[in-house]
Amino acid sequence: MSTMKAAKVTSPGVVEIVQVPIPTTGKGQVRIKVISCGICHSDNITLYGAMGTQLPRIPGHEVLGVVDEIGEGVTGLVKGQEVGVGWFGGNHCGKCTSCLQNEWILCKESLVCGLNYDGGYAEYCVAPADAIVKIPSGMDPIASSPLLCAGVTVYNSFRNQNIKSGSVVGVQGLGGLGHLAIQFVKKMGYQVAALSSGSSKEALARELGASYYFDMSNQSWVAECQKLDVKCILVTAPNGNIIPTMVKSLGINGKLVLLAAVTEPFSVDGIELLGQKKSIIGWASGDSRDTEDTFNFAKHNCVKPMVQPVSLEEAADRLKNISQAKFRYVISFQK
Ligand SMILES: [Zn+2]
Ligand SMILES: [Zn+2]
Structure with a gap:
């Protein structure tokens, strides 16, 4: 039997490099020969067996590679074609209240790649066909894998807010999501205000396209921000303590969009709202169709994730120290 190399979570907090049988496709499934897989903060859910994740499990939900085997009943794909799988891992039922409102990602039957089935920290990955994202030609296969989760999360959440183009839009946090959010929002036709703590990230924020920069460690930022009549803030590095201040900094009709989980309770002034x-x-990323739109937008508008390639052997250590990532660690099987 042919085997493949994988980084597998064997018990909470323990990742082992193992040789396991190459998975085969069942009905309605597609096998991907993995080229790259981004390391996302949410991979910690698998690492620690949280949210009921069954261990052992291979993590990874920013899986990019080529179609390697096509299961019975799958149409529209050819072997060798570049594809990906993101957080939305397919298997939506098509009949429930969420599916009937076209919200595949909210379907109770939907799976998460790398949580409910083995993900992309491996040479091969098998996913349901409805999870498959067709990657447009000409994308860098290592650098574009973060578009499968981080990218679609910022692009798809923002495009659904119906903010008038030309308005000022805030991006809080300048990590894996934030550095993409600045690029997407700018290229979608808005003025970007970057919000971060300290001044160390100002040069980068401006280089990525921000017209304004606010140092949130300086109390005067709220009054300065209010002058811009900010219509939306994408919150990518949440912390319950700063939410009331960010609500204050919004302009009239402003929307605070939570893109990452705020785990602590927070309170806001109802009169302010x-x-x-x-x-x-809150906004939950997007499905495979939204991700295809994300790739096409990124391709035609030169939105580029900034990545640090790592080997499969380095993946566990990078995941455990993800707060030190400058942008996005990406496992490269070309490395
Ligand atoms: Zn993710
Ligand atoms: Zn459903």
Whole structure:
């Protein structure tokens, strides 16, 4: 039997490099020969067996590679074609309330790649066909894998907010999601205000396209920000303590969009919301169709994830120390 190399979580916090049988496709499935897989903060859910994740499990939900085997009943794909799988791992039912409202990602039957089935920290990965993202030609296969989760999360959340182009849009946090959010929002036709703590990230934020930069460690930033009438802030590095201040900094009708999990409770002034028609909403990434749109937008508008390639052997250590990542670690099987 042919085997492949994989980084597998064998018990909470323990990752082992193992040789395992190459998975084969069942009905409606596709096998990908993996070229790259981004290391996402959410891979920690698998690493620690959280959210009911069954271990052992191979993590990874920014899987990019080529079609290697096509299961029974799958149409529209050819062997060797570049494809990917993101957080939305397919298997939506098509019949439930969420599916009937076209929200595949909210379907209770939907799976998450690398959580509910083995993901991309391996040479091969098998996924349901509805999870497959067709990658447009000409994309760098290592550098573009973060578009499968980080990219679609910022692009798809923002395009659904119906903000008038030309408005000022804030991007809080300048890590894996934030550095992409600045590029996407700028290229979608808005002025970007980057929000971060300290001044060390200002040069980078401006290089990526930000017109304004606010140092949130300096109390005066709120009053300065209010002058811009900011219509939306994408919150990519949340912390319950700063949410009330960010609500204050929004302009009228402003929306605070939470893109990463705020785990602690927070309270906001209801008068602030009501009196200025402000709102706070959460957004759950996007499905494979949204991700194809993300890739096409990125390709034609030169949105480029900034990545640090690592080997499969280095992946566990990088995941455990993900806060030290400058942008996105990406496992490269070409390395
Ligand atoms: Zn992710
Ligand atoms: Zn459903």
